[in-house]
Amino acid sequence: MTAVAPISTKPGGPTKSGAAGRSSALSYLVALPFLVFVGIFLVYPTILVLAGSFQDSSGAFTFQNLTDLTKGVYLQAFIRSVELSALTALIGAVFGALLAWAVAVGKPEGLLRRIVVAASGVLAQFGGVPLAFAFLATVGFQGFVTQFLRDNVGIDLFAGSAWLFELPGLTLVYTFFQIPLMVIVFLPALDGLRPQWREATASLGGTSWTYWRHVGGPILVPPFLGALLLLFANAFSAYATAAALVSQGSPIVPLQIRGFLTGEVVLGQENLGKALGLGMVVIVSIAMGVNVLLQRRMSKWVR
Amino acid sequence: MGSLTKRRVLRTIILLVLGFYFLLPLFAMGEFSTRGVNDTRSLDSWAQITQDPDLVDAIITSLELSITSSVLMLVILVPTMAWIRLRLPKLQRLVEFLCLLPLAIPAIVLVVGMAPLYAWVNYFFGDSALTLTFAYTVLVLPFAYRAIDAGLSAIDLKTLAEAARSLGASWLTVLLKVVVPNIRTALIGAALLSVALVLGEFTIASLLNFDTLQVQVNLLGKRNAGVSIAVSLLCLLFAFVLLFALSYVGQRRRQTVVEE
Numbered sequence: 036m037t038a039v040a041p042i043s044t045k046p047g048g049p050t051k052s053g054a055a056g057r058s059s060a061l062s063y064l065v066a067l068p069f070l071v072f073v074g075i076f077l078v079y080p081t082i083l084v085l086a087g088s089f090q091d092s093s094g095a096f097t098f099q100n101l102t103d104l105t106k107g108v109y110l111q112a113f114i115r116s117v118e119l120s121a122l123t124a125l126i127g128a129v130f131g132a133l134l135a136w137a138v139a140v141g142k143p144e145g146l147l148r149r150i151v152v153a154a155s156g157v158l159a160q161f162g163g164v165p166l167a168f169a170f171l172a173t174v175g176f177q178g179f180v181t182q183f184l185r186d187n188v189g190i191d192l193f194a195g196s197a198w199l200f201e202l203p204g205l206t207l208v209y210t211f212f213q214i215p216l217m218v219i220v221f222l223p224a225l226d227g228l229r230p231q232w233r234e235a236t237a238s239l240g241g242t243s244w245t246y247w248r249h250v251g252g253p254i255l256v257p258p259f260l261g262a263l264l265l266l267f268a269n270a271f272s273a274y275a276t277a278a279a280l281v282s283q284g285s286p287i288v289p290l291q292i293r294g295f296l297t298g299e300v301v302l303g304q305e306n307l308g309k310a311l312g313l314g315m316v317v318i319v320s321i322a323m324g325v326n327v328l329l330q331r332r333m334s335k336w337v338r
Numbered sequence: 339m340g341s342l343t344k345r346r347v348l349r350t351i352i353l354l355v356l357g358f359y360f361l362l363p364l365f366a367m368g369e370f371s372t373r374g375v376n377d378t379r380s381l382d383s384w385a386q387i388t389q390d391p392d393l394v395d396a397i398i399t400s401l402e403l404s405i406t407s408s409v410l411m412l413v414i415l416v417p418t419m420a421w422i423r424l425r426l427p428k429l430q431r432l433v434e435f436l437c438l439l440p441l442a443i444p445a446i447v448l449v450v451g452m453a454p455l456y457a458w459v460n461y462f463f464g465d466s467a468l469t470l471t472f473a474y475t476v477l478v479l480p481f482a483y484r485a486i487d488a489g490l491s492a493i494d495l496k497t498l499a500e501a502a503r504s505l506g507a508s509w510l511t512v513l514l515k516v517v518v519p520n521i522r523t524a525l526i527g528a529a530l531l532s533v534a535l536v537l538g539e540f541t542i543a544s545l546l547n548f549d550t551l552q553v554q555v556n557l558l559g560k561r562n563a564g565v566s567i568a569v570s571l572l573c574l575l576f577a578f579v580l581l582f583a584l585s586y587v588g589q590r591r592r593q594t595v596v597e598e
Contacts, residue, residue, distance in 0.1 A: 062425045066433070069418040073436045077476045080451025081443055087451075130356065137352040140345065147353075153582040154360070160481075161538035161577045164552045165570035168559060169363040172370035172567045179366035211363070214356070243345075272444030275540035279556050289446045296453060296545050312447035320442050 085316075087309035100310035109291065109307075113314060116271060116287040119202060123209040124266035130210070131217020131266075132259065138218065139225035152222070155215035162212045163275035170208050170280070174199055200281055208276055213266050220265055224258035261329035268322040271315065288315055364571070371568035383564035387572075390565065393554050399467045400551035404536040407474040408529040411482050414475070416525070419486055420517045423495050437483035440476055445541040448476070456546055467548040474536050481535065482528040489524020523587050530584050534577045 091097045103109060138151050158166070174180050174192060184190040198204050228251055236246040274289040285291045288311055295308025374380030387393060415437075422429050440448070452473055463469050498520065502512045518525065540552035551573070559566035 062421070065421045066418050066426060066429055069414045069433070070436075072414050072472075073476070073479075076452075076455070076472050077436065077439060077448075077479075080448055080455055081439070083451040083454065084447055133352050134356050137349045137356075140349060149582060149585045153578055153585055156581040157534075157574055157577040158360075161534050162574075163538050164540045164556050165538070165573045168555070168563070168567045168570035169367055169574070171559070171563060173363045173366035175563075177370070177563070179369045180362070211360070272446070274444070274446040275552070278540070278544070279559070289444070292446050292450060293545065296450065308450055312450045315444055315447050316442065319444060323442055 084309045084312045087306045088313040090306055092305050100304075100307050101313075103304075103307055104310055104314055108285075109311065112285065112288045112291045112311075115202065116289075117318070119205055119209065119287060120267045120270035123206055123213045123270045124263050126206075126210050127213025127217045127266045127270075128221075128259065128263045131214040131262075132221050134214065135218045135221040135225055139222060143226075151218065155218040157215075158212050159216035159219055159269075164279045166208060166211055167276045167279035169211070170199065170204070174207075202286060204280065205277055205287070208280065209270050209273065212273070212276070213270060216266055216269055217262055220262040221258065224255060224262075228254065257329045257332045261326045264322040264326040264329070268319045268326075271322070272319055364574070367567050367571040371564050371571060373564065383562075383568045386562070386565045387569055390558070392549070393558065393565070393569070396549050396551045396554035399549065400537050402468060403470055403474060403550065404533040406468060406471040407478060407536050408532040410471055410475045411478050411532055412525060412529065415479070415482055415486060415528075416518070416521075417513055419483075419490060420495065420513060423490055424499055434483070434487075437479045439479075441480050445477065445539075446545075448473075449542045449545045452542065453546065467543075467550060470543060470546070470548055470550070473542050473546075474532075474539060477539065477542070478528075478532040478535050481531045485524050485528035485531060486521065489521035489527075492524075493520045526587050527584055530580050530587070534580045538573065538577060 088100050089096055089098070091099060104113070134151070138148050141147055170178075172178055176193065181192045184192060193199075199207075232250050233246055236250055241249070272289070274293075277287060277290060278293060281290060285294050292308050292311050292315075295305070295311070371383045372379050372381060374382065418433065422433055456469070456473075459469050459472065495517065498516050499512050502516045503509075507515070537551060539550065540556065543550040544553045544556065551569075555566050555569050555573075558569075
């Protein structure tokens with residue numbers, strides 16, 4: 036009892052109520068360093084890109100940059116980027132979902148699951164340049180598989196062309212971070228499938244097929260589509276792996292932007308690089324936005 | 339029973355096929371980086387890692403950056419996020435939006451806007467590669483935000499803070515002695531993710547012309563593929579060890595919650 040009474044009349048009490056008036060203004064001060072930092076290093080560069088897309092080299096307003104995007108090499112780069120992203124998203128989603136399933140039916144705290152999840156995290160988020168070199172070591176001109184096939188099977192991987200450094204090669208490399216990303220994104224959805232649903236299907240006479248066709252499948256469709264969009268956005272934004280592999284030419288949009296930053300720019304077109312950036316942001320935002328909508332739908336079931 | 343064995347067979351096939359698909363490049367990297375002259379094996383490429391002064395400098399720079407970026411991230415994110423839960427719920431949505439924004443803006447686009455900004459940064463802070471700390475702190479925001487947010491959601495922050503305040507603790511004491519120890523594992527998780535991300539970052543460093551680990555690896559690959567492949571393998575393995583350790587950090591938190 037004696038211990039309780041003093042606490043309520045401690046100095047902390049009055050000062051707190053006294054500070055209440057000032058607190059609303061003062062309390063924003065605590066958030067200020069964060070807001071200032073993010074304002075300078077995230078919001079400002081973003082605005083610079085978005086605003087620059089609508090300016091000519093003298094700073095006057097123009098739609099010219101955006102209309103240029105719909106022509107020639109830039110349009111082609113966008114089409115190639117979308118194709119590459121869509122194709123690798125599809126491959127990644129299918130094989131990633133299978134791998135996630137193979138992991139999900141195992142022990143939840145098992146070693147296999149830990150290894151697969153950790154390795155997926157590495158490849159999906161931090162692969163970048165090392166992934167490009169992994170490929171040179173495997174199927175590059177002097178790669179392990181290239182040499183093995185040439186010496187033992189008599190197949191020359193590069194008989195047709197230097198495909199590793201063009202779109203087919205990029206497709207192959209991209210699956211190495213797309214499949215792992217799918218594992219990370221899709222695993223929670225699979226974990227959300229309750230064993231009781233399977234048991235209920237079985238006790239009503241349903242087979243494994245009935246379960247996937249009428250219960251598990253329909254529940255997994257929204258998260259699968261959401262993951263597909265996320266994978267698309269991921270491949271679309273990826274730069275490091277492609278930049279390390281392709282040093283000549285700019286088949287995809289991120290490499291086009293590299294050209295503008297490293298000085299291969301026609302005079303008077305400086306802001307075209309920003310317009311390319313705006314185009315990327317728009318496409319990524321659409322994919323992410325639809326993904327958020329699908330996730331809301333999913334959260335009704337999984338959890 | 340029949341469907342159960344079928345399931346097991348299917349699972350084994352998937353694991354074997356995809357396991358082979360992902361382990362083959364790793365094996366090839368090991369093979370390639372240990373090639374000697376005339377079909378012999380040699381560890382020359384691995385030994386050269388420590389003998390190339392540019393590469394060693396770049397590794398040190400990247401390690402320093404991973405520390406400075408993690409620290410800056412924690413310093414600006416933890417007080418803000420805790421404070422917003424306690425006193426400023428109005429800002430919750432804005433802060434979440436800002437932290438997740440880098441997911442919608444590819445690094446290659448962000449660097450376009452950062453290039454002119456870094457002309458100023460280098461004017462004020464010198465042109466050390468450590469100025470990349472600012473850019474990297476932005477890049478790690480989404481990952482760090484999610485980790486810290488999960489940590490703060492798992493504790494009863496309001497009650498803990500009120501208890502500490504009613505005993506006369508200052509807000510700084512609440513932050514350092516109540517909030518931080520309680521979300522320790524989330525902070526370790528956020529820091530490890532940041533370290534892994536910074537060590538693997540290439541886009542911004544290369545286009546702002548700073549010599550970090552990945553930039554050097556890429557440059558080196560043009561004249562000595564063996565060393566680049568050895569370093570790449572090392573990077574992948576190091577990141578794997580970090581994330582593998584992370585999976586145990588998360589687990590320990592779950593266990594202590596159960597014990598309590």
